[in-house]
Amino acid sequence: MHATLHSVSDVMTHTVAAVGRKATFKEIVQLMQDWKVSALPVLEGEGRVVGVVSEADLLPKEEFRDSDPDRYTQLRRLSDLAKAGAITAEELMTSPALTTRPDATLAQAARTMAHAKVKRLPVVTELGMLEGIVSRADLLKVFLRSDDEIAEEVRLELVAYLFPMPGSAIRVEVHDGVVRLAGHVRDTSLIPVAARLVRAVEGVVDVDFDLEGHDSVTASGHSSAATVAESSTGF
Template identity: 70%
Template sequence: MHGTPHIVSDVMTRTVVALGRRATFKEIVKTMREWGVSAMPVVEGETRLVGIVSEADLLPKEEFRDGDPDRRTQLRRLADLMKAGAVTAEELMTAPVVTVAEDATLAQAARIMALKKVKRLPVVDDAGVLRGIVSRADLLKVFLRSDEDIAAEVRDTVVAELFPAPAEPIRVEVYEGVVRLTGRIADTTLVPAAARLVRAVEGVVDVDCALSGPRRRPDLDPDLPDADTAVPPSQVG
């Protein structure tokens, strides 16, 4: 629906392969390979999320397999050394887990990933029950939206709302997600707002806002500057 932001439940993977606390190291490696995933949630009672195991949690076992680290390494990488000796999901998992709610927007999920430096987020409900998982790739799905669909939303939710009576018809063109607005409007102070609103439309890669003010009428306003050019990009924001 135009103007309605996508939420996590729209793009998340709902079929999630999860582990129990007692899953063994080899079982974890085998399952990851079979399902082509790099991380797996750990659940209790088949539903409640308690941790997550990733390839990074498994690698210390191979890294420290052929020798004992020196004292400095032991002190600096104590957590990794403990995982090198782990044999079950409970010992290997990272907990507590950074999660996201089903009704969070994609922008909110992206911010969490960036701030916490994670590649994926388990999706849970208010009771901590695992509902799915969302990855970076899932968040990028909005950029697969067609140019035609983006243009229609820009016309309906930005142009029609901000400029119901333009000085001249406003043209909306979209190519590879880049939106270009051309035409004449009565109030050029609205150009920065238009650019921000267009940029907020899901799937928009960039905005070229080339809107101009009304044509100058020397017979009526001889002292006004010529408004025959678009608002400079520096004023678009």
């Protein structure tokens, strides 16, 4: 069984706008405007990522432009006040940069973004060299997979492996990303396993089961029958 697992390299953007350490405040703002992005990797040398400068790093300059913060605010927001007076990417950036690798799974990248509350991650090599950038929107591209493509993967990579003929006959239907498995299975104990594996298929929105099973012969020599109808409530 070799189910497809998409990696960051499959969905990332390869052409990336970036700045050097000495890029000025206005150059950064202009580049963000031109590229319609909210953050830029900061590079040094031949392309090693040393930080990220975002809109959040730039906003303190406007926030504190005509204000005189009190002592409490000064103590509580030392970092923001420092950025309010910054004029280069080196002074503004968040460092070290939070990054991901090209071979990271989409789930790993999504967890990193969620925990750090960021919208995008630079994608770097083992040496920290910039290869691309991946955004929240990029991670959602897997849900653009067609129903036919998802059904084929579930049918060939999962159902055929877990419930081979003879003894099992399962129909695989997919509508708007929701997978439905219906029919007869020889071993109902594998249904929870199937549920987990189907949910792990990229692009699957939900899973629904309507399976009737004929379990193995009991100690008394009689076969036991079981019917399983499960409707997944999500992930």
